[in-house]
Amino acid sequence: xxxxxxxxxxxxxxxxxxxxxxxxxxxxxxDDAVVEAQVQRLSEELRCLVCQNQTLADSHSDLAEDLRQxxxxxxxxxxxxxxITDYLVERYGxxxxxxxxxxxxxxxxxxxxxxLLLAGCVGLLQTLRRRExxxxxxxxxxxxxxxxxxxxNRE
Amino acid sequence: MKRFLLPLVIxxxxxxFLAIGLNLDPREVPSPLVGKPAPAFSLPxxxxxxxxxxxxxxxxxxxxLNVWASWCGACRDEHPILVSLSxxxxxxxxxxxxxxxxxxxxxxxxxxxxxxxxxxxxxSGRVGIDYGVYGVPxxxxxxxxxxxxxxxxxxxxxxxxxxxxxxxxxRLQTP
Numbered sequence: 003x004x005x006x007x008x009x010x011x012x013x014x015x016x017x018x019x020x021x022x023x024x025x026x027x028x029x030x031x032x033d034d035a036v037v038e039a040q041v042q043r044l045s046e047e048l049r050c051l052v053c054q055n056q057t058l059a060d061s062h063s064d065l066a067e068d069l070r071q072x073x074x075x076x077x078x079x080x081x082x083x084x085x086i087t088d089y090l091v092e093r094y095g096x097x098x099x100x101x102x103x104x105x106x107x108x109x110x111x112x113x114x115x116x117x118l119l120l121a122g123c124v125g126l127l128q129t130l131r132r133r134e135x136x137x138x139x140x141x142x143x144x145x146x147x148x149x150x151x152x153x154x155n156r157e
Numbered sequence: 158m159k160r161f162l163l164p165l166v167i168x169x170x171x172x173x174f175l176a177i178g179l180n181l182d183p184r185e186v187p188s189p190l191v192g193k194p195a196p197a198f199s200l201p202x203x204x205x206x207x208x209x210x211x212x213x214x215x216x217x218x219x220x221x222l223n224v225w226a227s228w229c230g231a232c233r234d235e236h237p238i239l240v241s242l243s244x245x246x247x248x249x250x251x252x253x254x255x256x257x258x259x260x261x262x263x264x265x266x267x268x269x270x271x272x273x274x275x276x277x278x279x280x281s282g283r284v285g286i287d288y289g290v291y292g293v294p295x296x297x298x299x300x301x302x303x304x305x306x307x308x309x310x311x312x313x314x315x316x317x318x319x320x321x322x323x324x325x326x327x328r329l330q331t332p
Contacts, residue, residue: 051291054183064256065291068282093289095189 040077044086045070049098057100188289188308195222195299196287200277203254203262210251210277212303219329221250221322222297223273223313224285227261229293235312236269242318243272248326252276255285255293298322300329 050061058066076086090098102108199211225232252273254262298307
């Protein structure tokens, strides 16, 4: 009976040692608060291409984890936000960014809503002006004036 | 009657835009790598971990790089198409075994047949990141100069092979 106890205790110790070693192995890069802040900031700005509507920070997909690790390694090397974003855009395209860059192919995306708003305003103004014109007072001719008077003075 | 014409036209334009939008596949993100040199890699071969395989080995010929994994369900769909393509010899296919274990990958090829001239093992997925892989299977058509000419995201179907990949390969192969 004691043999079983001792061997299971030893097994437990081994397990703890392994877990401990494992924990140490994963730690070093995450210790740096500045790097971690940069990783967090960037992964909130970048899209996970597997889930598409989640940021890298939100996603638990394998690729998102790999990419966060890549970003962490680059951040630890001292690369700037711009350099790291460029690295990812080179591989995955502009779609990886939640804020699309302003360039010729994205002009419609950036200014389309304002163009629609402007068109709506112009349309509204025109309609209002037309309606105003249609309710303008019309001068009465003599016959009509007499008819109106008759109707009004009937009682 | 005329006053209904303008709203009707606007409505039809919206319907057209929505119909196009609904039929687009949001998973197909255009790759910025098309038209650029294929990222360099040097990885161990699946059948012989002692031997390395590099993209430079394929310079001078048109080839396909097929990213696959034994855990990938859609790869199962395209596998028979790759096997038959490899048999007719139109273009050499190289595999990139993405984030997989060697044992599972070997077993997969033993079961389904091996369409690959060689398969490179990308266990960490680092090369996958360089190639912008985000949805396995993916296939790259790479020309004689080592430039990526086309990227297929998702499984290769008979139609894609017939209408896109094979004509492109033929065009790239003619000197």
